[in-house]
Amino acid sequence: MPAVTSVLVVGAGLAGTATAAHLAARGVAVDLVEVKPEPTALGSGITLQGNALRELRALGVWERARERGYAFDVTGLRAPDPAGTVVAEIPDARTGGPDLPAAMGMPRPELARVLLGRAAEVGARIRFGVAPVSLGQDGAGVDVGFSDGSAGRYDLVVGADGIRSWTRRAIGIELETRPVGMGIWRAFAPRPASVTRTDLYYGGPCYIAGYCPTGEDSLYAYIVEDAHDRSELSPEQRLATMTRLAAAYHGPWDEIRAVLTDAAHVHYTWFETHLLDPPWNRGRVVLVGDAAHTCPPTLAQGGAMALEDAAVLAELLLGRDAVDEDLWQAFHARRVERVRTVVDASNQLARWLLDHVQGDAPALFRRIAALTSRPA
Structure with a gap:
């Protein structure tokens, strides 16, 4: 018998919907609540690396996601010159x-719909x-x-409610x-x-000025500057x-600028970061996703x-028979240092850019690729 038979998941982002889908597919009674009145996804697009695609396959939604995204295996580096000259093509x-694939771009709302659809079809409410509220x-x-x-009683509560998590404050x-x-x-x-x-x-x-294809007919483009109000x-x-x-950017950017005409599809946010030291749980309430860790992209x-x-x-919840300290130790052993390595590396890349320092980015990329190639 699994460690839990009833679970509340707070937040319908990636971490929340994936948790709900995994558990509900194995017979756990899952309630998934989201404070927003309808499915939304901040921003325009998302780049999913191969280890994310591996998780989508484990959830049973890889084919659906692939149909709605745009996969590729090479990243280009271009110069900020009048021709947008390609200076490197990196597999x-x-x-x-x-x-x-190595990576795939996808509209964030489409990814949200795929994951919510999976959670619903396997029985999550x-x-x-x-x-x-309490x-x-x-x-x-x-x-x-x-x-x-309304009210409910659950074996476990999963706080997947984002950077400014209510659940985190509540515990x-x-x-x-x-x-x-x-x-x-x-x-x-x-x-x-x-x-x-x-x-x-x-x-x-x-x-940085960049772009990522997100479908046959769509892309998201992005420009990173000093933080301004x-x-x-x-x-x-x-x-x-x-x-x-x-x-100031050319090559395909000349074509992209010509189609940047819809003001409703332009967003501006700051890069933020935090990392919660373990434990990520307090008793039978645990934090996942941005509620526990976030970093620049x-x-x-x-x-x-x-x-x-x-x-x-x-x-761990499905494979063990109790929500106990052994379960939490196993969870933290598999997640905390792996996440810390990714968060620290993401922040290091940002710091090099801010300080105008030429750090050893290729070595950093290789180290993170080696880490994330190993299943979590």
Whole structure:
């Protein structure tokens, strides 16, 4: 008998929906609640590395995701010169295994729909516009009150409710989330035929200008600058600012700028980071995904780490017969140092850029590829 028969998952992002799907597929009664009134996904697109694709396959959704995304095996480096000159074409490590692409771009809303669809079809009960407002636990379970006036008792609560997690605060964990010093412009737009992989431009007026195909007809483009307060800009001003910053980059960027016309699809956020020291649980409440760790997307590993958290937690809950200290020690042994290595490396890449230091990025990439090639 598994360690749990009933679980509440708070938050319908990657970590939450994956946890719900893994557990419900094996007969656990799962409630998944999301405070937002409907499925949403901040931003425009996401780059999923091979180890994330491996987790999508384990969830049974790889084929669905592949149909909605755009896979590639090479990353290009281009110069911020008038021609957008290609200076290197780097084969990406197939960290998910030889039978999966090295990477895939995908619209974030599409990925959210795929994972939510899987959780629902295997039996998870999903409620939008509902959030927990109280938690009280004893040695056998957790009593939860919800914003709609309902209540429930669960063997376990999984807090997958993001960087500013309510669950984390509710169990008394204080965690400093600090800005990295960079802000990122993201835009979702039609894909020019010349964009068939991620290309990165380092230098010019910004730290990075890049793009990633997310489907046959779509891409997301991004520009990383020093962090500024852009909160008072109107959508039209955001579009104009991103277009102005992009004017220094050429090659496919010339085509991308021409199709950046929808102000509603331009977003600006700051890079932030935190990492919770173990334990990530307090009794029968555990944190996963961004609630426990977040970092700048310099390695494009945030989604993969969230999916891995879900897989490892579900494996242990289904394979053991008690929620006890041995289970938590096993969970932390498999997750904390692996995540710490990724978070530290992501922050190191950002720091090199901020300090205008030429660090040994190839060695760092190889080290992370070797780590993530090993299943979590």
